[in-house]
Amino acid sequence: MxxxxxxxxxxxxxxxxxxxxxxxxxxxxxxxxxxxxxxxxxxxxxxxNPGFSTDKSIPIVPLRPGDSTHDAEYSEDPDAFLKRCEEEYGPVFNIYLLNLALTVISGPQIREVLTNPAFSASDANEEITRITSYFNCGRKSNRNYGNQVVQYLVRDTAHYLPVFTPKIATLMEKGLEQEIGHCPAEKGAKIVEEPILLIRKTVVNAMANIFLGPEIARDPKVIDTLFSASIDLRRGFITGSSRVSKWRAFLDRTHLRLFQPLMKRAQILAEAATPVVLERRRLEALASESGVVWERPDDVLQSLLDSSDKYGFIDLEDVCAHALILAGAYAFAMTDAATNILYFLAAFPECVGKLYEELQQVLDTIQTEREQTRQGYRAEGKPIDEALDPAHDRDMSVEALKRMVYMDSFLREVFRYRIEHLRIVHRALEDITLSSGIVISKGSTVISNTRSIHQSPEHGEDTAEFRPWRYAEKRKTATKVGPDYLVFGMGRRACPARFMNIQGLKMVGALVVSKYSKIEIQDPSKTKAALCTRIGEPIDTGLKFTSRK
Incomplete structure (x- = not known):
């Protein structure tokens, strides 16, 4: 008007x-x-947009004849490219990658970037991934706080691990049975053409139940909505790890503003959740009137509803938008990592036997300990509570997963071996002088060369090789961040979701080795390519599963 x-x-x-x-x-x-x-x-x-640091002492890596960026040379062999740059130009150098002018930081100086508040990860990530734009096209509150509230929500969600773990195990086991089924050797292996689709279905269904509750998760529209939300997030992050023009990035943000996909998904979810939420409120009021304690549902949605004032949520749609962000992010992260774990189990078949043996030993030990506790209770005349029911002796509990040190080492090594070598971008909010004397100018974008960390002598002499038990005796867990392991960041910026993600990945690994004696890559000639494929890119071969007897 x-x-x-x-x-x-x-x-x-x-x-x-x-x-x-x-x-x-x-x-x-x-x-x-x-x-x-x-x-x-x-x-x-x-x-x-600003480019790399203007410090004249930082060398610019020359382009190959005919290349306009370093993308092609880096993609052909990231190890060789970065090793050459480190040897010829030192730990800090400038390159053109992802349609950006980037200052690469290597070695110990990466820690200075990750721990200095004058470097902003959110500003740099938004330029590449548009994740904040996606969040803001759906959430009604917390737009002025970047993604801090999402990080707080992730930390709060992690507190529910002991409650969630057995449920997730049950749901994932059921999902694997539905998607793969029983495939004994005498009948031939079951071929799964798209393992990532199998894992996404299994994970999304589990996340829907855990985050939204079984009543809401029964609605097929809810599963479809969460499935789409996980793909939205995957698309956003993967776009940020591949070469996308600035014009395409502008069009992506415009699309988000115009079509608001997260808002539409939140509206679908809110519509499905409304009758369930109203019934919960009715039961809560009834319990209050009767003077009894209402048994709250143990799902994330109820936790968000109870914390609406704390987080400033405006209405149910706003709550659902945040729930979709959390559930979608977990589903996205779990799907990509779990799929890759399947390929590593297939490429290194000796790991399947070792991990299965460890799983049985852990469950045997826990079963024995629980029986000893029950005997002690009987001797003292104490009642045996439901938590010590023998039916749960061999459950996939938090304690069981915690004791699987070889599984943990396997996961940490998969991440170390496969993680993208150039990652974790930051924007300099002011001129910053590193310990080496090099100045990172205000507005420039830096990216960490994690190859220089993950292939350092601290990890052994054979860092170019995959060694699944590298950390089994070193007390370095897959969630332990530090200057030598940057998969989940470092310091106060370390990923708060890593505990739940690693727990879920351990569970996937344990379930798979417990059910299948053999996993094979459908086309063995593509084994190396499958292990080295960049995160998010399709793996051009399926997997074959053979059940245990």
């Missing part, structure tokens, strides 16, 4: 001689011209 009024005023100032046959055309041209103003502004903005 305001724009139309403005157009009418402008037309009122046009001389009469100009009006007439051209007036209708001008009614079209003027709003079109006004619409071009923000487009022009954004175009200038996206193409004027």
């Amino acid at each position: 305001y724009i139309q009024t403005t157009i009418n005023k402008i037309l009122g100032l046009v001389p009469t001689s100009v009006k007439g046959m051209h007036i209708e055309a001008m009614k079209t041209i003027i709003p079109f011209g006004i619409g071009l103003i923000p487009v022009a502004y954004m175009t200038v903005k996206i193409f004027s």
Whole structure:
């Protein structure tokens, strides 16, 4: 209405001689011209983003003849490219990658970036991934706090690990049985053409039950919505790890503003959740009137509802948007990592036997300990509570997963071996002088060379090789971050979701080795490619599963 009024005023100032046959055309041209103003502004903005540090002492890696960026050379062999750059140009150098001018930081100086608040990860990540734009197209609150509230929610969710773990195990086991089934050797292995799809279905169903509760998760629309949300997040993060033009990034953000996919998914979820939430409130009020304690549902949705004031949620749609962000993020992260774990188990078949042996030893020990506790209770005349029910002696509990040191070592080594070598971007909010004397200028974007960390002598002499039991005796767990392991970041910026993710991945690994004696790569000639494929890129071969007797 305001724009139309403005157009009418402008037309009122046009001389009469100009009006007439051209007036209708001008009614079209003027709003079109006004619409071009923000487009022009954004175009200038996206193409004027700052580049790498202007410190003259930082060398710029020359481009190969015919190349306009370093993308092709890096993609061909990341190890060789980065090793050459480190040897020829030192620990800090400038390159053109992902359509950005980036300053690469290597070695111990990476710690200075990760621990210095003058480096902003959120500003740099938004330029590459558009994740904040995606969040803001759905959530109604917490837009002014970046993604801090999401991080707080993730930390709070991690507190539910002891409650969630057995449920997730049951749900995932059921999902694997439905998707793969029983495939004994005499009947031939079961071929799964797209393992990532199998894992995504299994994980999404488990996350729907854990985050939203079984009543809401029964609705097929809810499963489809969460499935789509996990793909949205995957697309956002994967876009950030591949070469995407600034114009494409601008179009992506425009698409989010116009179509608001997260908001639409939150509305679907809120519609399905409304009757369940109303019933919960009715039961809570009834319990209060009767003077009894209401047994709260142990799902994340109820926790968010109870904490609405704490987090400033506006309404149920806002709560559902945040629930989708959390559940979608877990599903996305778990799906990619779990799928890759299957390929590593297939590529290194000796690991399957070792991990199965460890699983049985751990469960045997826990079963013996629980029986000893029960005998002690009987001797003292104490009642045996439900928690010590023999039916749960061999459950996939938090304690059982914690004792699987070889499984933990296997996961840590998979991450160390496979993780993208150039990752963890930051934007310098001011001029920053590193300990080496090099100045990272304000506005420049730096990226960490994790190859220099994950293939350092601290990990052994054979860091270019995959050694599954590398950390089994070193007391370095898959969740333990530090200067030598940057898979989940470091310090106060370390990923708070790593505990739940690693717990879930241990569970997937344990369930798979307990059910299948053999996993094979469908096309053995593509084994190396399957292990080295960049995160998010499709693996061009399926897997074959053979059940245990």
